[in-house]
Amino acid sequence: MERTETLLAVVIGAPVASAAYILCAEAALRRLAPGRQRLVRPWLWVGPALLLLVVFLVYPVVDTLALSFRDAAGRTWVGFANYRIALSDPDTLRALWNTMLWVVGFTGLSVGFGLAVAVLADRVRYEAVVKAIVFLPMALSFTAAGVIWKFVYEFRPAGAPQIGALNALLVAIVPGFTPRAWLTLSPENTPLLIAVGVWIWTGFCAVVLSAALKNVPRELIEAARIDGAGDARVFRQVQLPGIAPVVASIAITMLVTALKVFDVVYVMTSGNYGTDVVANRMYSELFTFRHPGRASALAAILLVGTIPLVVAVMRRAAREDAFR
């Protein structure tokens, strides 16, 4: 009962309250001079959203940074000790290295495969079907995909029925192949985890890049073909430059996703066998070791790592329409 009432109150009340706020704000604005109105109006309209942003984004960031300079109990000031420990601990350094692997591998492969699918699908009649199939994994969360692929990489000793798709396939087609416990093998396991991420996100890249490809003016391509350019040259010198802004934007999106990756690693290996990433490490520090100081230090390091990307995105957005 209580839940239904709350649900109704929110579903009806929230939009109506927002509308009421706008009405009241406009009514108040009408009292001001037109010049003043133009100055104040944007702040009133953006006000609630800005407030939510400050409360749920700015304040936690400031609080996290403050926490990163304190000890495990969150009280005593310890200066840069947490950062020093974070950057000297071999497990954390391994996690940072793996995160870099994710950044390079995941971004490169999903954008690369996405581009390949976009270009090749452009030429066939069943393009929509292909794109739909490739896009399908996007319906899954990283966690669900992690569970599925954990079964794919499942190990059973030789002679026992293979329930892991990868081992089953290799045992069937490669003569004399003994099944391997893929997720426990380092360094093969991190690329295998990256493959899961790529499997999910290639569809997204493909769909967006396909749309961008279609926006390259036909006349340019036709002119190039008339001048005698083959497919490869058309791609390299006409299509690619045309979609370059979109490729850059997609790459930045994938980069940020790679920096954040947690679920896949947590579900499939719990960070064992050398697969740990920064986000998983942050989770362990906070919830397993109960050291919010060190967890916050890792979060701050991640934040600093994303700042260049944020700046790049903002610059690009200011310069031109990113998805033209």
Place this chain on the structure above:
Amino acid sequence: MGKGLAALAWVACALLFAACARPGTTGGARGGAVSVLGVWGGSELDSFRAMVKPFETRTGITVQYEGTRDLNAVLTARVQGGHPPDLAALPGPGQIAELARAGSLKPLDHAVDPGEMAREYTRTWIDLGSVGGRLYSIVIKTAVKGLVWYDPHTWAAAGYQVPSTWGQLLSLTQAIASGGKTAWCVGLESGAATGWPATDWIEILLLRAAGPGVYEQWYRHEIPWTDPRVRAAWQRFGQIAANPKNVYGGTPAELATNFGQAPFPMFVTPPGCYMHLQATFIQDFIHTQYPQLQPGRDVAFFPFPTIAPAYATDVEVAGDLVGMFNDTPQARALVRYLATAAAQEIWVKRGAALSPNRGVPLTAYPDSLSRRAAEMLVTSDAARFDASDMMPQAVTDAFYKATLDYVRDPARLTEILRRLEQVSRENYK
């Protein structure tokens, strides 16, 4: 249109206010609710529900159970967020100690009757739930660890005898290996806690070889990880588990097989292995997979063999401890109820649980195996709790991961122990 919208706005605000201002569900002395956080799900949850049903009927208090496999994360978040559950079922006195020292757990002085506790529990169990002399948690169910499970049929067919000493166990393992078969099934995978079955091995080996005194010094970090007795326990573990010839499927299977599925190869034809070290709760897993197997006849266990005769009957136990975060009358009532023999007997009767309460008769146990384990509990000279549950969380985690490193490369033992020593020094307070 403006007037209509304004009216709607007022209605909406009123509704929102009403929803937010609704009072909580704190009832009077009779009735009300108590929230419990635990890891149980499936049949374990059914057993817990059955256990609290008489309490709910008698007092009218509703028990609101919330289950999560990731207890650590949820509990930490809720405690730090300032709205912890009323009660939580935790697997380790080490965690209880950490939470009690941080002030999150409330002492149970007024929740349970000390006279009743003294009558129904031995000093060991009361001390386990206490921190600094005050009672902070009660043990509601327990399990015996360090039991070697086997299939009596395959043993009879092969002519094997149950070993009573470590030497005999090793010889048996080697004899099976020389016959081209693997003696042991070992499975270490368990999500975020992968490696804990290996820690059980090391713990029972240390307990058997060096005794309860050294065992306690070890988990209290009064002796270092590099101590020769601790090292010897690891090496004995390695003699069996780090040798691929002794383990079904070799090292990959050991690392990748989930603990709950590890014993299954014992019961297929031809058997993949002959022995499996695990606690009493594995019986439930085996029963679910092979319901036709009769406990005692088709599946049985023998206690871990002797290393030093003085410590031959020492038992390693584990259990679920319930601690109280909010001192409400309902929470106190539930804690008091959960400590009684009547409550614990309910779960015991359903199987896969042992009770430390002296008031629970041996006849309450549903099969010969659990009765035997309960007897071991009662008649042992010394019972010690699972050491990895007694250590600070960070050390436990490092311990789990260290066993994985050791199994993959036993030559790195010195380095592994040194690293564990370093982690311990940073985390023991």
